[in-house]
Amino acid sequence: SSGEPDQAGGSASSEGLVVGYDSYFVGNTWSAQLEAEFLSATERESADIADVIVTQSENDAQTQISNVQSMIARGVDVIIVTPISPEGIVPALEQAAAADIEVILSASGAETDTYTSYINVDDTDFGATGAQWLVDTLGGEGRIVALNGIAGVPTSDLRYEGAQAVFEAAPGIEVVSVIDGGWDQATAKTSVESLLAADPDIDGVWSQGGSMTLGAIEAFEAAGVPLVPMTGEDSNGLLKKWSSLIAEGGTGFDAIAVAKPTWISAEALETAIAAARGEQVTKDNLLEPEVITSENLDEFVRDDLPDSLWVNTRMTDEEVVALFG
Amino acid sequence: MSTTTASGSRTDPRSQSPSGSVAETLRRVPAQLWVAYGLVLACLLLLAVSSEGGLTLPRLLRILSNAAPLGVVAIAQTIVIVNRGIDLSVGPVMNTAAILTALLSASPGARPLTTTVLVVLAGGGIGLLTGLLLAFTKIPPLLGTLATATVIQGVYSLATRGQPRGSVPDGLRDLADGRVLGSPASASLLVWLGLLVAVGAVLARTVAGQRFYAVGANPRAARLSGVPVRAHTVAAYCASGALAAVAGILLVAYSGSPSLTAADPYTLNSVVAAVIGGAALAGGTGSMTGTFAGVAVLALLTTVLNSFSVPSPVQLVVNGAVLVAMLLLNSRLTRSRRR
Amino acid sequence: MPELLSTTASRSVRRAGLLWLLAVGLVVVAAVAVPAFRTPVSVGSLLASMAPVLLIATGQAVAVLSGGIDLSVGAVAGLTTVVLSLYLAVPGGAPVALALALVVGLVVGLLNGAGVLAGVNPLLMTFAAAGIVQGAALLLQSTPDAATPFELVRVLGTSVGPVPLLAVVALVALVAAWWWTSQSRLGRVVQAAGYDQRTAVRLGLPVRRATLAAFALSGLFAALGGVAIVTRTFTADALVGSSAVIDSIATVLVAGIAITGGVGSVLSVLPAAVVVAVVGQVITLTGTDPYYQTIFKGVLLLLAMGVYQLAGDGLRVPWRLGRPALVRPAGLA
Amino acid sequence: MSRSFGATRAVQDISFTIAPGEVLALVGENGAGKSTLMNLLVGALEPDTGSVRVAPPSGPHGRRVAMVHQELSLFDNLTVAENLELDREGGGAVVSERASRASARSVLEHLGVDVSVDATVGSLTVGQRQLVEIAKAVSVSPTLLILDEPTSSLEGPQVALLFAAVRRLAAAGTAVVFVSHRTEELFELCDRLLVMRDGVQVEFGPLAGHTRASLVESMVGRETSTLYPGRAPSLPPEPEIELVDVSLAGRLHGVSLSFPAGAVTAVTGLDGHGQTEVAEILAGATRPASGTVAVHGVPVRFSGPRAAVRRGIGYVPPDRRLDGLLLDGSVAANATLAAAPRVHPRGVRSPRRERRVVQGLVQRLAIKASSLHQPVVELSGGNQQKVLVGRWLLVPGLRVLVLNDPTRGVDVGSRAQIYAVVRDLAASGVAVVLVSTDMQETLGLSDQIYVLYSGRVSGRLLAADATERDVMHHAMGGDARA
Numbered sequence A: 001s002s003g004e005p006d007q008a009g010g011s012a013s014s015e016g017l018v019v020g021y022d023s024y025f026v027g028n029t030w031s032a033q034l035e036a037e038f039l040s041a042t043e044r045e046s047a048d049i050a051d052v053i054v055t056q057s058e059n060d061a062q063t064q065i066s067n068v069q070s071m072i073a074r075g076v077d078v079i080i081v082t083p084i085s086p087e088g089i090v091p092a093l094e095q096a097a098a099a100d101i102e103v104i105l106s107a108s109g110a111e112t113d114t115y116t117s118y119i120n121v122d123d124t125d126f127g128a129t130g131a132q133w134l135v136d137t138l139g140g141e142g143r144i145v146a147l148n149g150i151a152g153v154p155t156s157d158l159r160y161e162g163a164q165a166v167f168e169a170a171p172g173i174e175v176v177s178v179i180d181g182g183w184d185q186a187t188a189k190t191s192v193e194s195l196l197a198a199d200p201d202i203d204g205v206w207s208q209g210g211s212m213t214l215g216a217i218e219a220f221e222a223a224g225v226p227l228v229p230m231t232g233e234d235s236n237g238l239l240k241k242w243s244s245l246i247a248e249g250g251t252g253f254d255a256i257a258v259a260k261p262t263w264i265s266a267e268a269l270e271t272a273i274a275a276a277r278g279e280q281v282t283k284d285n286l287l288e289p290e291v292i293t294s295e296n297l298d299e300f301v302r303d304d305l306p307d308s309l310w311v312n313t314r315m316t317d318e319e320v321v322a323l324f325g
Numbered sequence B: 001m002s003t004t005t006a007s008g009s010r011t012d013p014r015s016q017s018p019s020g021s022v023a024e025t026l027r028r029v030p031a032q033l034w035v036a037y038g039l040v041l042a043c044l045l046l047l048a049v050s051s052e053g054g055l056t057l058p059r060l061l062r063i064l065s066n067a068a069p070l071g072v073v074a075i076a077q078t079i080v081i082v083n084r085g086i087d088l089s090v091g092p093v094m095n096t097a098a099i100l101t102a103l104l105s106a107s108p109g110a111r112p113l114t115t116t117v118l119v120v121l122a123g124g125g126i127g128l129l130t131g132l133l134l135a136f137t138k139i140p141p142l143l144g145t146l147a148t149a150t151v152i153q154g155v156y157s158l159a160t161r162g163q164p165r166g167s168v169p170d171g172l173r174d175l176a177d178g179r180v181l182g183s184p185a186s187a188s189l190l191v192w193l194g195l196l197v198a199v200g201a202v203l204a205r206t207v208a209g210q211r212f213y214a215v216g217a218n219p220r221a222a223r224l225s226g227v228p229v230r231a232h233t234v235a236a237y238c239a240s241g242a243l244a245a246v247a248g249i250l251l252v253a254y255s256g257s258p259s260l261t262a263a264d265p266y267t268l269n270s271v272v273a274a275v276i277g278g279a280a281l282a283g284g285t286g287s288m289t290g291t292f293a294g295v296a297v298l299a300l301l302t303t304v305l306n307s308f309s310v311p312s313p314v315q316l317v318v319n320g321a322v323l324v325a326m327l328l329l330n331s332r333l334t335r336s337r338r339r
Numbered sequence C: 001m002p003e004l005l006s007t008t009a010s011r012s013v014r015r016a017g018l019l020w021l022l023a024v025g026l027v028v029v030a031a032v033a034v035p036a037f038r039t040p041v042s043v044g045s046l047l048a049s050m051a052p053v054l055l056i057a058t059g060q061a062v063a064v065l066s067g068g069i070d071l072s073v074g075a076v077a078g079l080t081t082v083v084l085s086l087y088l089a090v091p092g093g094a095p096v097a098l099a100l101a102l103v104v105g106l107v108v109g110l111l112n113g114a115g116v117l118a119g120v121n122p123l124l125m126t127f128a129a130a131g132i133v134q135g136a137a138l139l140l141q142s143t144p145d146a147a148t149p150f151e152l153v154r155v156l157g158t159s160v161g162p163v164p165l166l167a168v169v170a171l172v173a174l175v176a177a178w179w180w181t182s183q184s185r186l187g188r189v190v191q192a193a194g195y196d197q198r199t200a201v202r203l204g205l206p207v208r209r210a211t212l213a214a215f216a217l218s219g220l221f222a223a224l225g226g227v228a229i230v231t232r233t234f235t236a237d238a239l240v241g242s243s244a245v246i247d248s249i250a251t252v253l254v255a256g257i258a259i260t261g262g263v264g265s266v267l268s269v270l271p272a273a274v275v276v277a278v279v280g281q282v283i284t285l286t287g288t289d290p291y292y293q294t295i296f297k298g299v300l301l302l303l304a305m306g307v308y309q310l311a312g313d314g315l316r317v318p319w320r321l322g323r324p325a326l327v328r329p330a331g332l333a
Numbered sequence D: 001m002s003r004s005f006g007a008t009r010a011v012q013d014i015s016f017t018i019a020p021g022e023v024l025a026l027v028g029e030n031g032a033g034k035s036t037l038m039n040l041l042v043g044a045l046e047p048d049t050g051s052v053r054v055a056p057p058s059g060p061h062g063r064r065v066a067m068v069h070q071e072l073s074l075f076d077n078l079t080v081a082e083n084l085e086l087d088r089e090g091g092g093a094v095v096s097e098r099a100s101r102a103s104a105r106s107v108l109e110h111l112g113v114d115v116s117v118d119a120t121v122g123s124l125t126v127g128q129r130q131l132v133e134i135a136k137a138v139s140v141s142p143t144l145l146i147l148d149e150p151t152s153s154l155e156g157p158q159v160a161l162l163f164a165a166v167r168r169l170a171a172a173g174t175a176v177v178f179v180s181h182r183t184e185e186l187f188e189l190c191d192r193l194l195v196m197r198d199g200v201q202v203e204f205g206p207l208a209g210h211t212r213a214s215l216v217e218s219m220v221g222r223e224t225s226t227l228y229p230g231r232a233p234s235l236p237p238e239p240e241i242e243l244v245d246v247s248l249a250g251r252l253h254g255v256s257l258s259f260p261a262g263a264v265t266a267v268t269g270l271d272g273h274g275q276t277e278v279a280e281i282l283a284g285a286t287r288p289a290s291g292t293v294a295v296h297g298v299p300v301r302f303s304g305p306r307a308a309v310r311r312g313i314g315y316v317p318p319d320r321r322l323d324g325l326l327l328d329g330s331v332a333a334n335a336t337l338a339a340a341p342r343v344h345p346r347g348v349r350s351p352r353r354e355r356r357v358v359q360g361l362v363q364r365l366a367i368k369a370s371s372l373h374q375p376v377v378e379l380s381g382g383n384q385q386k387v388l389v390g391r392w393l394l395v396p397g398l399r400v401l402v403l404n405d406p407t408r409g410v411d412v413g414s415r416a417q418i419y420a421v422v423r424d425l426a427a428s429g430v431a432v433v434l435v436s437t438d439m440q441e442t443l444g445l446s447d448q449i450y451v452l453y454s455g456r457v458s459g460r461l462l463a464a465d466a467t468e469r470d471v472m473h474h475a476m477g478g479d480a481r482a
């Protein structure tokens, strides 16, 4: 079967599962790859799957609740969801449990234990890992800029929470500016550029998004300010830029890329199938963030693949090219 | 006494000034324009004192260069507002342009110039359809363009499944980052200013341009006087679509990667820029001089706030408060002139 | 007994007859053709998701009837969710926080109305207000002692069978708003001034009060909408109402309320919301590509406008769009 | 009392009294200050100096002033009953629908107006709306009733209804102020007279003893025997433009009219009998359902007003503010609206050419404006109208000029200037079409007159030997009806 949602199948057949997947968002490359990674896994597991139903929540908690409820109404066997509101999703999860549906929380949690399995990277850890590297690289001294995602979005808040704790523990570190870059390259670029014009004396950039780091690099270059150590994420565009900067040599640039792998959704599907077969699955499957540094950069950077790729993937190169063109 | 009064027994003190004089011209400069440029000046002063380096020309040029996408889309919005319309689809058209630019650039044998032309044509095409829709039905522009915006967003989300393909070639990226003759001004700034002058000349100096104002001020009167109202409406939206596409290209040149949402804030910001510049949503007023000031105010204000490291929620509040103050002031000025 | 249903009510239902038929027809067809649609989970989900839209669109309808528009409804709904979450910091706890949230909505509405009365275009006034309100909500949201008042939210989120309490509240509120606009003296002034403010001022009608009241209601209903959202999401989220702005305007439009003011009936918001919600639900339940839902909304908007244009009732609506903002004519005190 | 608006002294040192039961005629040129004075009287405006004194309240309801404003004050979106209820004093916060409909019905019946109280005002004719407006004023049984040009859009029988109502109220002790530019109405209705000129009171006394001519003289301070210029020497036989068997759903039925070049042809009739439709069809603003429009005998199809303009057909609409002017636009922009492509042949504006052309027009029509850049919204009504008519004088090759109610609310002096220009145009070979509800104007200005009744041509008269009675005879249906 294909990844395209088919007509409502009704009840699960004995040959395979009806899998419901709610795509919380496909508005940026990471979230798009998360969905693609799931669809790619359904190809691999097609023997166990009768039908796949995909809904789109477009980052709207209410839509997501409705979508999950519509899957329950359609009688799916398993639901994989990335909760947008950890509390709001709870009643829907309880309805799913009442209907004997296995629920896998992928890449975001819920304020309940009414679920089958939860797979994620700890976002606080994510933020702290980059921050610790930055503090160490700067020798515990320096004025730094923090680039957040969107204030109020849990991922953004949790990552910064993790980072903040590290910075507060380092008395020599001064956070001179906290910018909301919306995980967007252009926004980060503009903000950092205007900041540099006012205050070029910056020693490091802590960023919680790959494209924002790229934007920050471009802003430094545009302002003619020498590059400084920056943290980032495992986006191929950043890795390419990073390795070309290494190739040029002689800049003050160094980086770490912390990763929240998009294959979490694939893992979620495998867990779902196992659970539906009645196998025992880990309830809370919290993964360590993957880390890329100058030492192992070469193993990850893919000069032959598009910038948009997040390199921690289980998809084939063909699938990646099909996704990002 | 005015030369125009043949049998006048009433006197008007204003008629002392000879018609067409400099004083008369200055008197007819809309108050909003004074305010808008006053605001620009205030922002410049703030910038000058707010940072160590002070306000240098290179810095100012960089700020304006970065504002080029907004500048161009604000031109588009102004044309439509003058025509008594509003185009809420400019943001989605910019996104479409960005997505198409990356997609076309990735095709074998693509050249930046061809890509640009095709994308601008596509934007103009979307604008043409919008214009036809609004000109030949009585659908109010606010809602018509809201609807087309929704449809456009739906279509590109469906087509890309959320994930735009391709990438922006260095040739295009140079638009935003390249230095013109070694100055800090980017080519995109020149594109913006060039369009500003060109559109300004058409609006102010040509019969067709004047008719945009006539159509905006009173479409019924214009129609009965033989002005091709529908043609002007279609032309306004068509121009808006094409210009929004240019803005989309400049944006993706700046950001480097297409996105489904990056241009969303540009829709209302373009309206705000035009309004700060003195365009009234009732139609028939608005100018390129004013819109330039509107864009400059928005860009400078953001820079001021950024350079004070003002957190983004507070920035939202400050932006909103400045806008409210501007609007209140404008309405006060308009009314006192009317008395 | 036709006299029981006041002439105004029957007129407004007749005027939107096609819409009522469409709404009822869609429900029947969906229930017959899509089995999943009939399940209690689906019905409850549909009603719960409709409650905020109904509330916010009702407020929007009043603002639009008054000749304005309210782009701040989404931000106000978001702020409501945040104010609710500050209940620990408020003396009196959750119920007081709830009251406070509604008052905040009302006040934002009043300020919008005051700005509009001062001559600012409503579109821009409420847009600016939305920025300020959203900024404030984001600031408050990051205060450390924010928490969801679970008890209160659970109570508000109660369902009777599949029917959520707030869906009933929304319905009652809608009828009340309709009654106010069509049967109260001030509501009539809202309609009159919305259609032709100049004349209303010349006649000495209480235009200022009517405008303030209309925007205040819009703010209050947006806050109620925010409450309805919290009962689903359980989360303080300043951005949660962002889609409500366009959805509420679309609903008002489909309801046949002229964006130029004064024409149409708040009552029609009900069938309009039903049409939008049922089609959305059917699209989800049949596994149609969800992106078609966005396209559908746009097309529905266009269709609605097309239909009302054809149905034209002799009121010269479209050209009046360019009417200047609410400004008192020069020379009249 | 005095009142100024900026530099305009609208009302200066006016003193007059009015007694219960009296009907006072208030006359003056446009802009003389009549409306301003009335607004002072009702308190809608504050006087700079002076005051209004009234007898102590009598009767149970105290003093009630009702004013029918020059512009209609109805809401098209509401029903007749809702409109009547809207600004009623007192009453609770909630409207009783039943009571308000009943009282509306009785007011309308009392006035003799046949309009449903549940009809949306937007669906009524202009005349019906004016009557509803009057009903609204009359419904409160005022002690002082001010009627500011209430008859400008009423037809004979409707005027009679109004007059009967006014007389009833006066007989019951209501003092009435009646403002009108139609002198014959004043003589019919009024007892006393207040004449204003340029904000100053020039006469206050009994109306008896005045003639139309002396009244006009008092208003304008000069003789106006030359109000209407001479006629065309003869009626050319060849039509410049004609309607052949034109019908329009429910409005026109097989109308054939022919408009010769070099003459003024009036199309008249009672309000709503198809004259406006004829004007709009000629102007290309409305397309006929059947029948043809022919120019020089060749059938043409206008896709819109633009097509008509291209054939040299100009149209002056009846509502100058709504359909005619760019209110915030300058005199120059308004004057050149139709002729811009000819004034600026290469599409690029030449300010010098524009100034020369518009300056000539301003002088020719004696338009009072402080400069060519003055927004027309700041001009007086009469001068606005001159700009509107003048717009077509700038169009070279004008073949047909359709004037739809060209002097509504325009004073005698400005009228004379507009009439003279119209006659000049006709003399230069333009076919002028005059659609007017003003009988004097129709008879005085035209060479031939078509009368419409119920969407059909009920008579064609040569103006030179037609009388008001003849026209009315046809307007009431003429022989066809008998």
Ligand SMILES: Nc1ncnc2c1ncn2[C@@H]1O[C@H](COP(=O)(O)OP(=O)(O)OP(=O)(O)O)[C@@H](O)[C@H]1O
Pocket (backbone or CB within 6 Å): B010, B338, B339, C330, D008, D029, D030, D031, D032, D033, D377, D378, D379, D380, D381, D382, D383, D384, D409, D410, D411, D414
């Ligand atoms: N809003 C305004 N602002 C400035 N001046 C105005 C305004 N309205 C009217 N005027 C001035 O008042 C004078 C007369 O205008 P008004 O409209 O009252 O004319 P009117 O008395 O009705 O004359 P007419 O007989 O031509 O209709 C003009 O000289 C005009 O410039």
Ligand SMILES: Nc1ncnc2c1ncn2[C@@H]1O[C@H](COP(=O)(O)OP(=O)(O)OP(=O)(O)O)[C@@H](O)[C@H]1O
Pocket (backbone or CB within 6 Å): B339, C330, C331, C332, D005, D006, D008, D009, D010, D011, D028, D029, D030, D031, D032, D033, D034, D035, D036, D037, D070, D380, D381, D409
């Ligand atoms: N609001 C205003 N602002 C400025 N000038 C005004 C205003 N209202 C009236 N005027 C001026 O006052 C003068 C008197 O106007 P008014 O309307 O009283 O004339 P009128 O005699 O009623 O004329 P008409 O016959 O056209 O109704 C005019 O010159 C007019 O321009």
Ligand SMILES: [Mg+2]
Pocket (backbone or CB within 6 Å): D034, D035, D036, D070, D148
């Ligand atoms: Mg008057």
Ligand SMILES: [Mg+2]
Pocket (backbone or CB within 6 Å): D030, D031, D380, D381, D382, D409
């Ligand atoms: Mg006047």
